[in-house]
Amino acid sequence: MPFKTPYYTVIFTNRLKELDADQKKHYDILSDRMVELATKEDGYLGIDSVRDDTRAGITISYWSSLESIRKWKSNTEHTFARNKRDTFYQHYQVKIALVEREYEFSLS
């Protein structure tokens, strides 16, 4: 589903460390919680997320306003504090972008 442009997107590129089963379970809980917090914000539009077998991941969330992103960031920082991030991620980058144009192709 295409969103009405212009809108904002948060691009999160990352690679997880090699986590043991308990760490992975903890990570999955925190990760699900971040998505849940996003869906509660008025300006949340959607999310796409992929992780491959080398533990590289890209998560893209879509937002109608920067203000919604700010609120989400503030809420998630209590849940997924910086020191916890150090535990899970080998590296990550966050980019905030304005989507000006999009086009879609789908057979489904």
Add this chain to the structure above:
Amino acid sequence: MPFKTPYYTVIFTNRLKELDADQKKHYDILSDRMVELATKEDGYLGIDSVRDDTRAGITISYWSSLESIRKWKSNTEHTFARNKRDTFYQHYQVKIALVEREYEFSLS
């Protein structure tokens, strides 16, 4: 490596069909060729690409100008024509976004 803002990004979200070995080989060649064509454009900055075991993929390329994206799009359309896309993708979406801000965290 963070890029100097503002810059552009092309966000390609997709899911491949279930391809047989020959189709997959053909797809990989075309896919590599698209990346190769990108690296030849002056405004190309970089690329991130992840595909999971459900065949869902996200590829994000980074560009210093819209003009470079237009040239790449024009060149790739000869290589990876619309009818070939229908062969490989269950669905895909392309978004062109302006990256206004980014921040980075890395242990490596």
